Amino acid sequence: MITAAYVHIPFCEHICHYCDFNKVFLKNQPVDEYIHCLLEEMKMTMKDNPTDQLKTVYIGGGTPTALSAKQLDILLKGMRDILPLETIQEYTIEVNPDSIEEDKLEVLKENGINRLSIGVQTFNESLLKEIGRTHNKSSVEDAIKRSRQAGFSNISLDLMFGLPNQKPVDFLATIREAIALEVEHLSAYSLKVEEKTVFYNRQRQGKLTLPPEEDEVIMYEQLLKETKEAGFIQYEISNFAKPGFESKHNLVYWNNEEYYGFGAGAHGYVGGIRHQNHGPIPKYLQAVKNQVLPALSRHEVTSVERIEEAMFMGLRKIAGVDFDQFEQRYGRPLDGCFKQQIEHLLERGLVEIQGRSLRLTKEGLLLGNEVFEQFIAVLEEQ
Known part of the structure; x- marks a missing residue:
């Protein structure tokens, strides 16, 4: 919901x-x-x-x-x-x-x-x-x-x-x-x-x-x-x-959860589809007047994209990404998806495992983008 x-x-x-x-x-x-x-x-x-x-x-x-x-x-x-x-x-x-x-x-x-x-x-x-x-x-x-x-x-x-x-x-x-x-x-x-x-x-x-x-x-x-x-x-x-x-x-x-996005240029994520509304106000108004939802673009998020988003959004949180919640939500183990990447980042001291969570270290906070890019374009759709 x-x-x-x-x-x-x-x-x-x-x-x-x-x-x-x-x-x-x-x-x-x-x-x-x-x-x-x-x-x-x-x-x-x-x-x-x-x-x-x-x-x-x-x-x-x-x-x-x-x-x-x-x-x-x-x-x-x-x-x-x-x-x-x-x-x-x-x-x-x-x-x-x-x-x-x-x-x-x-x-x-x-x-x-x-x-x-x-x-x-x-x-x-x-x-x-x-x-x-x-x-x-x-x-x-x-x-x-x-x-x-x-x-x-x-x-x-x-x-x-x-x-x-x-x-x-x-x-x-x-x-x-x-x-x-x-x-x-x-x-x-x-x-x-x-x-x-x-x-x-x-x-x-x-x-x-x-x-x-x-x-x-x-x-x-x-x-x-x-x-x-x-x-x-x-x-x-x-x-x-x-x-x-x-x-x-x-x-x-x-937490990579869905949300409504209303208004000119707004982004939303509903039913597994990310959309962006028309930005120019005249185009936005015209669409709504025609009783059409004013989306400029729609993209159905793939399972791999959802996992990638879960990583680069979730690791922004100080609490990090929970191993158990990840597997429950995406049906794949976190350390199974990104074993090499996690080992590499652990060696560099950019991430750490605390309890059942993968999270950024203090050094990782400073180099967040370098961490996030490690999880992009790694997986293939199943």
């Missing part, structure tokens, strides 16, 4: 220089029409692939809080009428520090949102300008204060390291300032320069100065040290939580 759903809001009031998610400038966009079609897509999906209960919903973007309070209310009330949200455990929405007014917080709270993910990235104001963000340190503090006053007790901050001209001392200050805000969860990702971004164009022109790899390693090690000392538990390569506040929705991805 599918217990998770992702909802995409592609509208932004400004475009960050690193972002490659499906997004458009908010101004002059058919926002009300989009909300209507988004709800229609949910209705069609529930008719074709119903579920009895959802445990997690994540509304991302784009910038969901770029919508007005009224638009948010229409969306969330509409979702409540369509989706089985009575059993929801974690209901997250992404927010920007400078677009989360009190009326919006009230709407979110009234409609059952119980977790906020705030895009901070850095507290260094010159770096904020460098990456195209419009908020500042005080607006983050204000956003958290208003969120607490509105009754939110589960707040996550998103941080980034490896930013242009960022030094380890800059990131250390950001980590400490984030911890000082006493939030329940932190995510911290290394910058990846993606195509179709401002940074990609600058890099091609030789105008993007990124930190050396050794500085990125230092930043990540600082992250591990500071979060541990502050009482956060690292449960995934880039995610840290106070006990009991691990992201249930993201664990659906890392």
Whole structure:
């Protein structure tokens, strides 16, 4: 049974220089029409692939809080009428520090949102300008204060390291300032320069100065040290939580479980098929108006692909991949599928076996991609 759903809001009031998610400038966009079609897509999906209960919903973007309070209310009330949200455990929405007014917080709270993910990235104001963000340190503090006053007790901050001209001392200050805000969860990702971004164009022109790899390693090690000392538990390569506040929705991805994906450009995994929706808003709207699910592409995941995904997603978790659960789920023993690969990685000190789990070592956390690629294109379909 599918217990998770992702909802995409592609509208932004400004475009960050690193972002490659499906997004458009908010101004002059058919926002009300989009909300209507988004709800229609949910209705069609529930008719074709119903579920009895959802445990997690994540509304991302784009910038969901770029919508007005009224638009948010229409969306969330509409979702409540369509989706089985009575059993929801974690209901997250992404927010920007400078677009989360009190009326919006009230709407979110009234409609059952119980977790906020705030895009901070850095507290260094010159770096904020460098990456195209419009908020500042005080607006983050204000956003958290208003969120607490509105009754939110589960707040996550998103941080980034490896930013242009960022030094380890800059990131250390950001980590400490984030911890000082006493939030329940932190995510911290290394910058990846993606195509179709401002940074990609600058890099091609030789105008993007990124930190050396050794500085990125230092930043990540600082992250591990500071979060541990502050009482956060690292449960995934880039995610840290106070006990009991691990992201249930993201664990659906890392556990390679199925989920609905709604909205322009959204990805979903339903009935063994991964799909991606049309990204351009006009194409998405037209498909839904024609009462057709707006999938641009569909791919039936093979048994080998499922196993590969289980490895490179599961090893992101600090708990790693459980031998018994793997065999029960995929019908093949883990050490039978990847005996040579596991032995090689054990010799290199990049993985370890603890109890009945294969997991990354501290060195493996730093070289995760090298580990993951060991499990790709190894098996043959049976």
